Amino acid sequence: MKNLKNNQSFQAKQKSQFSETLGTITYFLKRNPLAILGLVLLCIIIFCCVFAPQLTSFSPTSIAIREKLIAPNAEHLFGTDQLGRDIFARILYGGRNTLLIGLIVIAVSFSIGVSIGIFSGFIGGWVDNVLMRIVDALLSFPTLVLAITFTAVLGPSLRNAMIAVIFTMIPQFARISRGLAIGIRGLLYIEAAESIGVNTFRMLWKHILPNCLGPLFVQASLNFGSAILQTASLGFLGLGAQPPTPEWGVDVSAASQFLRESPWVALFPGGIILLSVLAFNLIGDSLADWNNPRARKGN
Known part of the structure; x- marks a missing residue:
């Protein structure tokens, strides 16, 4: 009987937490219409890329x-490129590569950068000095120039472009998480945890990291758009995906010489890059406002 009551109490607590979370999300969306616009754009793009075989019967490499260079019509919604390939099909299948790369880049750079940042900020001393000087050296280069350098060294390919973009993102996450860790390190509950002998790993994982996640998620959403843009830029320069692999930046690069007589060849791949980056930036800006107590109070 006692176990049944405990189980019912636990279920009621879970429902209460779920309702509270749902209410918070609803309130956030009502106060941030741009976030709704970004989410709608992102969901449409992801849906189209995932269900590409159902949305088009053309092969992206056929x-x-x-x-060649057929204007948009009922059969070819976005027209065809200089090799007669359906642009709509290439955008859908190319989006799979571009969005997957963005997801992997953010996941890896977030994990490595945040680990370096919170460890450096919490430990301090010579460890912090050495790690942050390396981070500062990487941050001194423009991100695209740094990505081009890494890709040129590793060789042009989609995988190497992804590795290069990861290297440009790690210092950003490291620097932000380090500043957050330094701010949290001096709080009373951290001193209390240290006084009872909590080890460093548990301190970082249970007490420092959870209190850094809000601003870091904002940075991750903004960096997702930047990762897509950098990957497309490397593809445009011939350092990313190699033909005939469908990828938005590669398609814009290959079609640039036909822009005057057949503008749709470059405008549609370029437009989808614009919409994708815009969607992530709208979501990131809305999350930044939500994490700002002053902005939230103003709403």
């Missing part, structure tokens, strides 16, 4: 020279 060449048909006789149908």
